[in-house]
Each structure stands twice: as structure tokens, then as C-alpha cells.
Amino acid sequence: MAPTTQFELAQPPNDAISSLAFAPDAPSRLLVSSWDKNVYLYDTHTASENGDDAAEGGGVSHGTLLKKYEHPAPVMDVCFGADDNEAYTAGMDWEVKRIDLESGEQTTLSKHTAPVRRVVYSKAHSLLISASWDSTLHIHNPTNPSLTPLTVPLPGKPHAMAASPSKVIVAMTSRLVHIYDLATLAGALESQSGSAPPPWQQRESSLKFLTRAVAAMPSDGGYATSSIEGRVAVEWFDASAESQARKYAFKCHRQTDNTAAAGVTDVVYPVNALAFHPVHGNTFASAGGDATVALWDAEAKRRMKVYQKFADSVAAVAFSADGRFLAVAVCPGFETGMEDYNAEGRTKIVIRELGENEAKGKGAK
Template identity: 55%
Template sequence: MSGHQFELAECPTDHVSAVKFAPSSPHRLLVASWDKFVYLYDTQADSGGALLNKFEHNAPVQDVCFGRDDNEAFSCLVDGTVNRVNLETGEISVMSQHAKGARSVVASAHHNVLVSGSWDLTLHLHRLDDTSGSHTTVSVPAKVFCMSVSPTKVVVAMSNRANNIYELSDLAAAADKGGNVEVEPYQRRESSMKYMTRAVACMPNDAGYASSSIEGRVAVEWFDPSDESQSRKYAFKCHRQNVDGQDVVYPVHALVYHPVYHGTFASGGGDGTAVLWDGVTKRRIKQFPRFPASVNSIAFSSNGKFVAFGVSPGFEDGKEDDTEGAIKVFIRALGDNEAQGKKK
């Protein structure tokens, strides 16, 4: 039923750090939380979905992704651990250990590579089919804040407003080497936004990426380095609320592109709102009803018919202890044309 939205039953008990739909099943959802668990749901099993399993980790979970299929996942933790999670057996095995918190993890089944990014100024490269625990370390110039993968590339956004763009084929080749290696990025870029990067999302058609900042802005860029393509990049203000006559600016915590309508992307902010944007015509498609707290993570199902929102207090309002009832995951069924871009 299009437009139907509901709250998942048996939600995490602490901050929701990531929501990810399975690559094949539009009903299978992973949720990572600071409560040290990764949750696996069937979002359509009952009226509020069904919790299929929960996987306990040794530290708060910062990110999670699926691997080669719907039964393989990878997680990364505040203590620097990168794990493989067998969603069928529940087995959790350590892939590698960063020296500081592991912030983001992305996988490419096609290239057989897993990339984890850390605050210790490194990427760890792992072969998806390697269970030996070996990995390759690649140094980067600053703390990794977020990453996103396209069909051929990985965008690594860092604390100094630098974005390194790598070819997945280069990282996959390096993953076989082990030890410390240098991998030359396809491109090095400086963020076009003045303030710290909060989220990054690659276009599913491999054309470029969007990034967001803590200062209520989103920038859209293209991989093609030609002057013509670079002249198309743009940035815009969003997730701002007028409060008592003052323009209050919120961080944009979440970005994700629609898998079917490639020009459409969603943003989620500290103002408790989520918005669908048409990146081609540069117009807002839809703003969803306001959520009870910050929208920290958003995911589309593989068929583009469902969207998940991870909601948790973001402390933007200074109420650090006000978490009761505000940690939720919402699932929404999108209408046939609800996420389709506007006509020029």
C-alpha cells in the first residue's frame, strides 16, 4: 500500500547508526546500533515487521553493509573492529582491527572487496571470500568520516574536507597484496562545502556523488573531470527551520540515491525531516512528515518501493538525556511515482 508508513517493532535501545536493505530482498533490513547489536528484520512479515535475529558485538556498531548475498553482512565498531556476520548461523568473525574507531564499511560483490574506513587514517581492504583474517592497509590523509560505493568507485570523505575517489578495481587488486600498500586515488578533491562533511552517497548510474555538511548543505558533483562536467556541480541549502524568526541550521546526517530513479536522492537531517530531491531539475520532490528526532540514516530497498528511516536524538537541541521513545526505525511504502523526478 503506497504511502503507508509504520514503525518497526522491537527497535534498538540506543542510537541507530545505519539502516541497510538487502541487495536482493526488498523486505530484509539490517539496522546497526550503539547498543552493540546488529538487528535483522523482515519488514513485511507483520504489521510492524518481524525481528528475525539480533547479533551482539563487543562495542557500539557504527556501520553495517551486506556482502555477497542477503545472508552475509559486515559491521564496524567504535573499538576499531571490522567483522563478518553470517546472518544464517549468527557466527561473527573478525576481519581486521583498526587502531582507532572504524567509522564506515562498504562492499562490492562484483569486485569481491570490502573497504573499511577508520579514524586512524587508514582504509582496510579485504577480499569478501577470504576467511583467513588477512587484509591490506592503505593510508589516507585524515580521519574517515563516511564512504559510499558506486558500480566502479568508492568515495572516501574525510575530516579535512578532502574526498578521495578510488577505482574499485584498484582496491580489489591491492586487497590481494596484504601489508601496507599505496593506492593512488582516481581523483583527489576538496569538498565544495565550507564545513565538515557529514554524509556521502554515490549515484547508482556511476556518474557522480552527493555529499552533505554539518551546516545544512548538500553538494552534487560528477566523476568526469572534464570542464563541462565540473561546471555542472552545484550546492544548495536545506534542513533549516525558522524558529522564532531565526534561521536555525541543522546537520544533514543522511544521504542516499534511489536505485531506480537515478536522479532522485533523499536527505535526512537534525531537524527531524527527510526530503526527496530531484538532482537533475534541482527541485524538491517531497518532504515526509516530521519524525520525532534526528533522521540519522536512510535506505531504499533494491526495487525502490520501500524506504527506511533510522531516527535517534541527534543532540542538536541540547537534550542529551532525552532518548526515551525517540529511537525508532520507520518503513514507508512509496507510491509508484512518489520518488520520480520532476519534469523540466
């Protein structure tokens, strides 16, 4: 078996990375959004000038920066749209934008009254959903620009959002979690009545501290959330007592400190990002401020793998659509605040080609 390859992308962003997104069809096409006010489009597997892929642990740069799309303010999130040539962004300029990745043309779909934290796109429902710190969702149908975006008020400030095949999960302050049915949102937008439908479910987070990330199961069965306090929770949509009894939470991304005066203590890090594997749907990756990435089996409730420690905090992770590649965004964390923060020269995007059974959980076929 050939050795697993892992390499850094050439020409990474100059500031912290906010999100990563692989294309829906091309497994080597990657979008990256950054605090440096740009969105980057890479071909992760084009030959580079400095040689072949690096074996695991190597540091040879690879891949090609295809285009860079400048924004007026830091970009908080990016996602692909209906195809590999369409993208949507969430900005600190309060705007939700569409990018034609071929021409570079940018179109504003709507403007919130505060920074936009997250955007997700549902191809099945032709819906783009943006979540803003003005405590609203905007629901757009990019295929029908004549429709006025629907505004959905939220009871808290959203910090994480993810879409499953039929639902969108919004995690907010005060441990609030709202789950919306995508078909219902699409119907409300189409009617143009202006009235927002209620959430399909309202929940209290299983985690006691602020939610940092949420990821939806490809099976449409449920989702995982993570917090700033080194914990992950796995839950199912089914509200039956039997299904709810299956939910669980666990500690992770912690390190033991033997130097503490009071004895051995845990140093707790935020779990910054989560991503489910698109093929082995019970497997998900978690990424933390402890500079590590781990793979977990959601059904078996076990950790499958921890990768080598990176040079800095891991801000985002994403699997390619075919499940063969894992992208890891490495940059200094914001744990010590924004003053004197400098990620230039320390921001890296690592691409790992997964082994044949690397992400295959227990009992998976």
C-alpha cells in the same frame, strides 16, 4: 489507488541508530546498527500481532525482529555482503566483523587502531572496505581470506564513505575527498605487495563545514555529500571542465525562527544521511536534524517532496533494492552532546511504501 502505507517496526533498538541497510535481493530484509552494541535483522513486512499496516500518519508497529547480534561495543555501521545472509560491521571496538546472519557466527576480518566509522561492500569486485578514525582504509577480499588486508593511509580522519559500481568515495576532515578506483584496489590487494595505490582523484569538498554523509549515484556518474551546516553538494566524477561546471550545492534542512531578537533567522541543522534511489537514479533522499526527510531530483536541481516531520532527528535513511520502500531511522540527535543522552523509547524505524511515481524525477522514463 491504495493509500500509501507507513508504519513503525516493532522492537526497535534501545539507543541511537547509526545506520540502515536493505538486503541486495529481499526488499523486506533490513539491517540496523545501533549504539546499544547490537545489530538488528528485521523482516519489515511480516504480519504482526497488533494488526494490519497503518495508513500514512499512523503509528501501528509492524514487521518482525528476526535476530539480534550482540557486539562488545557500539556499532557504527553495517552493510550486507555478497548475499542476503552475509553482513559486515564497523565497531567502536576497532574491529571489522563478518556476520553469518543465519548462524549468528561472527568473524573478525581485521582490527584498526581506532574506532571504525564506515564499511562498504562491492559485490562486483568482492571487496569490503573499512574506514577508521585511525586515518586508514582496510581493503579486504572476504572470498579469499588468505589475502592479508591492504592498508591505505589517509590524509585525514574519515567521516563518510560510499561505493558506486566502480569507485569508492571517502570524505574526511579538512574538506578532503579521495576517490579510489575499485578495480585498482582489488589488483593491489591481489598482488599482496603491501603498497597502497594512490587515489584516482583528490578533491576539496564543495561544502565549507564537516562532511556528515556521502552517497553514490547508481549510474556511476557521481555522488552527493552533506554537511553539519545544512547543505548538500552534488558532483560528477568526470574531471572535464564541462562536467565540473555542472556541480552545485544548496541549503536545506533549515527552519525559520521568528522569535529571535534580531529578527527572522535560519536555524541550521546537520544533514545526517543521504541515499540515492536504486531505480530512479537521479533521485536522492536527505535526512536531517530538523526531523525531516526530503526527496530531491539531482539533474533538475529541485526538491520533489518533504515528508511529515518526525518526532526526533533522522539519523539514517535507506531505499530497498527494488526502490519500493524507504526506511527512516528516528532518534534524538547528539546536537546537545552526549551527557544525559537517552534514546530509549524514542528510537523508531519507520518504513514507508513509496507511491508509483513518488520518487520519479522530472524527465524520468
